[in-house]
Amino acid sequence: MIVAGLDGSESSWRAAAYAAGLARRQNATLALVYVQPYLPGGAALGVPVSEAETGVAEQLLAQIRESVERVRDTFRVRWEFHTFRGDPYNGLATAADQLTADAVVVGASERAGHRFVGSVAVRLVKTGRWPVTVVP
Template identity: 75%
Template structure:
């Protein structure tokens, strides 16, 4: 075998593979919007079929301007997180006999894009699922989903 062929073969056999024969951790970003809840349902189905852990992530926005004006931002976003957990627990409880999936709920603080990136890195996500933006301006500026796809670090599924 020639040296160049041996080098190529060695490089191919030593590649790092994050996952196994399918994703171990599927991360889904939720914020309470209809599209994020649809993304959560879709991700739960993927996790069930792949026998993967479903990591449900809510990124609590840090609104410096609101906090400066005395608006209780932390309490508001904490309440949203608690409401999301309650909705998720209720949905899982209703479907536990027919729909068994392992799941965890995580909250991160920051802007949605950087929060989801940090979550995916920390949780070692093999796939990311998000809902399509429902805001018209995102078609011009770019949404969190588009930025995640462009990052090219994980397979990203955008649910309409």
């Protein structure tokens, strides 16, 4: 099982494409994982948090299906889509553990502040439970 984190950013789509190629070459299943963040502040403002986040997951799933359909005659890979709740690091770590990942693929962080705090990718690498590939 190859787990790829997907949040809709350009780097996460590149990571998903890389992971798909890896899964195809290894005859493995590709698990695309979206981590729904907790938004307690949104709930206080009257925003229907679960509906908003479910919408993002549904949009990602629609884009994945569209991409799979475009390449289905030349590129076949078994894939699944999973949604977990929490912060990105804990969500991906939980997904990798629960799905018994052989490898985890994530996109490089596009946020400048992660140089100081540590990106999700760096934290996954430091965890050391699975091989982690960071795609730029």
